[in-house]
Amino acid sequence: MTRMDVRRRAIxxxxxxxxxxxxxxxxxxxxxxxxxxxxxxxxxxxxxxxxLRHRRTGAAEWIEEEMTPLVNDRWRGRFVVDGxxxxxxxxxxxxxxxxTWRREFERRDxxxxxxxxxxxxxGLLESAAARAGGADAEQLRAVALRWTGIExxxxxxxxxxxxxxxxxxxxxxxxxxxxxxxxxxxxxxDPVLARCGAWYEFFPRSASDDPQRHGTFRDCEAxxxxxxxxxxxxxxxxxxxxxxxxxxxxxxxxLTPGPDDPGSPWAIGADEGGHRALxxxxxxxxxxxxxxxxxxxxxxxxxxxxxxxxxxxHPYVQAHPEWFRFRPDGSVQYAENPPKKYQDxxxxxxxxxxxxxxxxxxxxxxLYWAEQGVRxxxxxxxxxxxxxxxxxxxxxxxxxxxxxxxLSEAFTxxxxxxxxxxxxxxxxxxxxxxxxxxxELREYFTELCLGPSREYFRPNVWPNTPDILPEYLQVGGRAxxxxxxxxxxxxxxxxxxxxxxxxLMDHEPREPGSEEYRDxxxxxxRRWELDRSDSLAPFIRRLNEIRRGxxxxxxxxxxxWLDIDNDQMIAFAKVLEGDDDAIVVVxxxxxxxxxxxxxxxxxxxxxxxxxxxxxxxxxxxxxxxLWEGRRNFVKLDPNGVVAHVFVVRRRIRTExxxxxxx
Numbered sequence: 001m002t003r004m005d006v007r008r009r010a011i012x013x014x015x016x017x018x019x020x021x022x023x024x025x026x027x028x029x030x031x032x033x034x035x036x037x038x039x040x041x042x043x044x045x046x047x048x049x050x051x052l053r054h055r056r057t058g059a060a061e062w063i064e065e066e067m068t069p070l071v072n073d074r075w076r077g078r079f080v081v082d083g084x085x086x087x088x089x090x091x092x093x094x095x096x097x098x099x100t101w102r103r104e105f106e107r108r109d110x111x112x113x114x115x116x117x118x119x120x121x122x123g124l125l126e127s128a129a130a131r132a133g134g135a136d137a138e139q140l141r142a143v144a145l146r147w148t149g150i151e152x153x154x155x156x157x158x159x160x161x162x163x164x165x166x167x168x169x170x171x172x173x174x175x176x177x178x179x180x181x182x183x184x185x186x187x188x189x190d191p192v193l194a195r196c197g198a199w200y201e202f203f204p205r206s207a208s209d210d211p212q213r214h215g216t217f218r219d220c221e222a223x224x225x226x227x228x229x230x231x232x233x234x235x236x237x238x239x240x241x242x243x244x245x246x247x248x249x250x251x252x253x254x255l256t257p258g259p260d261d262p263g264s265p266w267a268i269g270a271d272e273g274g275h276r277a278l279x280x281x282x283x284x285x286x287x288x289x290x291x292x293x294x295x296x297x298x299x300x301x302x303x304x305x306x307x308x309x310x311x312x313x314h315p316y317v318q319a320h321p322e323w324f325r326f327r328p329d330g331s332v333q334y335a336e337n338p339p340k341k342y343q344d345x346x347x348x349x350x351x352x353x354x355x356x357x358x359x360x361x362x363x364x365x366x367l368y369w370a371e372q373g374v375r376x377x378x379x380x381x382x383x384x385x386x387x388x389x390x391x392x393x394x395x396x397x398x399x400x401x402x403x404x405x406x407l408s409e410a411f412t413x414x415x416x417x418x419x420x421x422x423x424x425x426x427x428x429x430x431x432x433x434x435x436x437x438x439x440e441l442r443e444y445f446t447e448l449c450l451g452p453s454r455e456y457f458r459p460n461v462w463p464n465t466p467d468i469l470p471e472y473l474q475v476g477g478r479a480x481x482x483x484x485x486x487x488x489x490x491x492x493x494x495x496x497x498x499x500x501x502x503x504l505m506d507h508e509p510r511e512p513g514s515e516e517y518r519d520x521x522x523x524x525x526r527r528w529e530l531d532r533s534d535s536l537a538p539f540i541r542r543l544n545e546i547r548r549g550x551x552x553x554x555x556x557x558x559x560x561w562l563d564i565d566n567d568q569m570i571a572f573a574k575v576l577e578g579d580d581d582a583i584v585v586v587x588x589x590x591x592x593x594x595x596x597x598x599x600x601x602x603x604x605x606x607x608x609x610x611x612x613x614x615x616x617x618x619x620x621x622x623x624x625x626l627w628e629g630r631r632n633f634v635k636l637d638p639n640g641v642v643a644h645v646f647v648v649r650r651r652i653r654t655e656x657x658x659x660x661x662x
Contacts, residue, residue: 231544244311269314
């Protein structure tokens with residue numbers, strides 16, 4: 001019978017963060033800190049010691065960081081991830097013989113015990129010297145020799161408790177019987193854009209100044225300065241591929257298109273090609289690559305849509321009928337999401353016997369566009385494809401392009417959304433679009449930003465999309481649009497809008513009770529007057545300037561809720577540990593009526609001296625307010641100021657003086 005090595009006495013439990021016991025990796029952005037905690041203890045009264053190990057996956061050598069004991073056998077360590085891709089981490093622990101000896105030595109009070117214990121310490125010093133080398137070994141032996149000659153108990157006590165000796169021995173611990181936590185855990189490190197970014201979606205075919213002319217990539221390039229001026233980071237384009245002609249949809253999703261109706265971009269594929277082809281009216285591959293380069297010159301990334309589905313006349317349907325599911329009458333089953341029907345779209349059959357060739361082809365599609373320079377992909381309806389398919393595809397793409405970002409568009413059951421995030425999607429759409437009351441928002445963003453899922457689920461919140469015109473925007477007027485974009489831009493580090501519909505406040509539904517836009521761009525060209533005097537573009541620009549200027553808004557976990565005594569208002573702070581910045585947001589969620597309230601400021605948490613007044617500068621609207629104490633009065637008018645975005649200018653007492661910190 002094989003016996004366990006009972007000499008390995010250190011126990012390591014509950015290492016955090018980890019996802020599903022280590023089955024999936026946690027997520028961080030380059031330059032972020034990974035804070036790791038674990039329960040570390042041993043039998044008896046010996047002192048344990050723990051280190052945090054980390055390395056890039058595949059590296060031969062581990063890097064180790066000391067862990068610090070907290071309370072109740074909980075330990076903490078931290079490391080900074082400095083490279084894209086996957087990293088490993090784990091915890092190693094052992095019983096620290098010298099620390100145990102020193103603690104017991106310090107408690108001894110009889111002279112004979114002290115001198116005898118010092119002799120034991122000599123043996124530990126000699127063992128440490130054997131593990132050391134060079135000058136440190138010589139110094140350890142010299143100390144051991146000096147201790148050997150001590151005969152006075154008081155002198156022995158002083159010698160045994162010299163901190164410099166402890167620090168020297170600590171460099172060469174006895175780790176023969178160390179315990180290593182298994183399994184090794186993983187962290188996927190993405191670019192900073194994965195953690196914090198503002199997305200702007202628009203339809204390339206509507207980018208033309210001429211309402212009768214189909215837009216082109218050149219028109220999109222001309223639109224970039226407008227988007228850059230608003231302060232966005234990602235420009236997301238709906239599908240840019242050829243659009244099917246068979247069963248093409250007409251305006252407002254009708255089944256009777258005219259000869260010049262462009263159809264839905266999500267009905268991909270026609271005689272001109274499929275998922276690796278470009279819509280001929282948009283332009284050439286060279287022009288698309290020029291658009292990517294022009295965007296990057298303005299510090300913008302182009303995101304394209306990955307929609308794995310086909311129009312009936314997609315080349316795949318003829319070349320690979322085995323990839324589709326046929327009905328008893330011999331026709332292909334079109335896509336449905338009752339009551340919605342997508343007669344112009346054929347879904348793939350991922351359970352086909354030819355699944356491997358299908359998977360290889362779809363992986364090739366994403367890799368093809370990555371080769372053309374695309375690094376950001378918004379994925380349409382990933383929840384209707386197998387989880388293992390996405391885990392394999394995203395894993396392979398990120399092995400080749402670790403900077404790639406995948407946004408999951410899955411408005412579905414929470415567990416499905418979370419599984420997609422765990423298996424590799426960088427960001428995820430959320431239910432923010434339908435969360436309107438203070439209670440709904442607090443409950444939902446507590447889950448997103450402060451719950452366990454924050455280790456792997458990065459929310460990307462959108463007040464509108466081409467598919468979703470929520471009732472709040474339909475009926476709330478200008479104040480509703482302003483309030484929703486303030487909440488999106490400040491509650492979440494990642495947010496997006498579908499424009500120009502948003503900044504121009506397009507709010508007409510197709511029919512009462514519908515969340516579809518009237519005259520939706522999904523089915524027709526639209527012309528937008530970007531220079532309208534009532535545009536929210538300047539307001540959005542200011543929000544994005546605030547986000548870029550204040551790091552607390554660039555993380556999700558910095559959220560702190562504030563108490564406010566009006567159920568039509570919401571208040572929260574964003575506070576980053578170790579940063580002097582503190583942002584406070586107060587919003588009126590009623591788009592029709594003036595509301596006022598008393599706001600409770602947690603002075604200690606915001607590091608505000610309770611004995612002095614402090615200034616609240618409104619970054620969004622201008623102006624400053626001098627506040628004092630915990631409770632302060634706020635009033636917001638939907639016809640003027642719908643929200644405050646304050647930065648706290650606080651006075652902090654030091655030993656010598658009062659200093660102002662921003």
